Amino acid sequence: MSVIEVKDLCYTYGINTPFEKKAVIDLNLSVNEGEVIGLIGHTGSGKSTFVQMLNGLIKPTSGKVFLNGEDIWEKPKEIRKIRFKVGMVFQYPEYQLFDETVYKDISFGPMNKGLGEKEIDETVRKAAKFVGLSDELLNQSPFDLSGGEKRRAAIAGVIAMDPDVLVLDEPTAGLDPMGRNLLLSQIMQYHRERKNTIIIVSHSMEDIAKIADRVMVINSGKLEMLDTPAKVFSEAERLEKMGLEVPQITKIMLALKEKGYEVSDGILTVEQAFLEVVNLLKKEGKI
Amino acid sequence: MIRDITLGQYVPGNGIVHKADPRVKIILLIAFITLIFCAFNFVSLAVIAAAVMIIILLSDVSLKLYFKSLKVIIVIILITSILNIFYGTGTPIWQFGILKITMSGIYRAVFVSVRIVLLILISSCLTFTTSPTDLTDALERLMKPLKVFHIKVHEIAMMMTIALRFVPTLLEETDKIMSAQKARGADMESGGLIKKVKAMTPVLIPLFVSAFRRAYDLAMAMECRCYQGGDGRTRMKSLHIKKSDVFCIIFAVVILTGVVLCDIFIAPII
Structure with a gap:
């Protein structure tokens, strides 16, 4: 069943001014429950505008967004309810931290949701555990944390609302490689336990290849591709025309194929590539 | 929502007013503001209003933007002019309790609202046509003499x-x-x-x-x-006075003398 369905979605900035710009054009999409969607696109392609329409932060110029089959703008006064169901982690979310302690900051979402004290405590601790924040950190000021910890605290603030759909806009931007991997694996761990739907925007093709069930490619506001990572990344040329990359290992394998070696398309990880090369060498009788 | 404020926003353009030296513009603005408050009869007020209109029409900025900046202060204009109506002296033409309206009160109200409108228009013209960097550059040059006082x-x-x-x-x-x-x-x-x-x-x-x-x-x-x-x-970018700036100054001086002459030879109304 589809959790989110998007129909003919359009958004235009600055309507009736000289600065009019179409950010999203006729976008159609259906996201299944429990799916991980990777969203890639060049800077300024309309990714951020698109994801902000999913939880009603931006009202589409035309077209509709359906959440569990219901139009989210049917009752504009109750749009706030949608935001608890579609959690949104912005780029550099650490800049939204504001409260005295990390604990209080994480509880901001659940409190707005109107949960009781006991429930809040439970969800806050659970969310903190998911992102790997220790109990001592919860009582510190968010401004005393390190960059990576701040990022975790901010993400926990959204996870604590227990959304059915979690949208993450470049959650790993600006983190060191270790931090990136750790954060990604924590998000995936959370996904496996909570079994919710995740839409993740990223510029790291490696990350997307690793975790996404389907990849959607947006170019100049239009949906260009929507398929499994293997299929999308096998079209390296087309992606490069849009100013996008494919994972490095995929590039190598595509280059091998071009040279006439019989390797399959859409190799996404080093492990897959390793097996593929071993098979090839075996076939040729070299090992 | 926050972006809708037009008061004090730079609008890039290529008109005469845009190209004028920012120092000249600032000094002329000060001169005009003083002038607006020195007009004591309708003729001199009309001369200034005409001059302001000419500048605005020359400024290569759409009139819509000027109207927008006036919209912000319409409440202030209304309140001050209503208050002024009741503060006139002389024989009342309408009276209700302590409230009375006199001819001089009406004149005052008209003067005050026209003055405020002109004030906003002419200063908007400066900010519309001068980029913030040019503006501060010019201010720095103009305030240079203050260095004597260790400022x-x-x-x-x-x-x-x-x-x-x-x-x-x-x-x-x-x-x-x-x-x-x-x-x-x-x-x-x-x-x-x-x-x-x-x-x-x-x-x-x-x-x-x-x-x-x-x-x-x-x-x-x-x-x-x-x-x-x-x-x-x-x-x-160093600032130089160009020929066109000289014309601007001459234009301003003509208006200035015009208003002063009007003030001297025509009896003041307020």
């Missing part, structure tokens, strides 16, 4: 430039933080005044934090490029 003119101008430069950045930042908090279910639209003010805390604190962070970063970047204040600093 750090360059530093003041630099502070102004930086402040103006960061207005749009901070607006953008505010938008972003508001969206982020709304995504966490913050309710900023409903409730009374106190509730609304309280709801701003989650926006204001991150905004202040980031403003301070930006200030530190900027200070660091400036120091890295060996910025050390105004002493011995040369400019990339």
Whole structure:
């Protein structure tokens, strides 16, 4: 069943001014429950505008967004309810931290949701555990944390609302490689336990290849591709025309194929590539 | 919502007023403002109004924008002119209790509202046609004589430039933080005044934090490029008085003398 369905979605900035710009054009999409969607696109392609329409932060110029089959703008006064169901982690979310302690900051979402004290405590601790924040950190000021910890605290603030759909806009931007991997694996761990739907925007093709069930490619506001990572990344040329990359290992394998070696398309990880090369060498009788 | 403010916004263009030397524009603005308050009869007021209209029409900025900037202050105009109507002296033409309307009161009201409108129009014209950097550059030059009194003119101008430069950045930042908090279910639209003010805390604190962070970063970047204040600093764009600026000055002087003459030879109304 589809959790989110998007129909003919359009958004235009600055309507009736000289600065009019179409950010999203006729976008159609259906996201299944429990799916991980990777969203890639060049800077300024309309990714951020698109994801902000999913939880009603931006009202589409035309077209509709359906959440569990219901139009989210049917009752504009109750749009706030949608935001608890579609959690949104912005780029550099650490800049939204504001409260005295990390604990209080994480509880901001659940409190707005109107949960009781006991429930809040439970969800806050659970969310903190998911992102790997220790109990001592919860009582510190968010401004005393390190960059990576701040990022975790901010993400926990959204996870604590227990959304059915979690949208993450470049959650790993600006983190060191270790931090990136750790954060990604924590998000995936959370996904496996909570079994919710995740839409993740990223510029790291490696990350997307690793975790996404389907990849959607947006170019100049239009949906260009929507398929499994293997299929999308096998079209390296087309992606490069849009100013996008494919994972490095995929590039190598595509280059091998071009040279006439019989390797399959859409190799996404080093492990897959390793097996593929071993098979090839075996076939040729070299090992 | 915050972006709709037109008062004091630069509109890039290529007209005569845009090209005029910013120093000349500032001095003429001051002259005009003084003049607006020196007009005591309808003829001199009309002369100034005509001059302001000519400048506005020459300014290569759409009249819509001027109307928009007037819209902001329409309440102020209404209140002051209504108050002035009742403050006239002389024989009342209408009376109700202590409230009375006289001819001089009506004249006063007209004068005050025309003056405010002209004031806004002419100063909007300056900010519409002069980029903030040009403006502070010109101010720095004009305030140079104050150095005698050990006033750090360059530093003041630099502070102004930086402040103006960061207005749009901070607006953008505010938008972003508001969206982020709304995504966490913050309710900023409903409730009374106190509730609304309280709801701003989650926006204001991150905004202040980031403003301070930006200030530190900027200070660091400036120091890295060996910025050390105004002493011995040369400019990339130096200002020169051109022929067209001379014409501007002549135009202003003609208007000035015109108004002064009108004031001398025609009896004052207020």
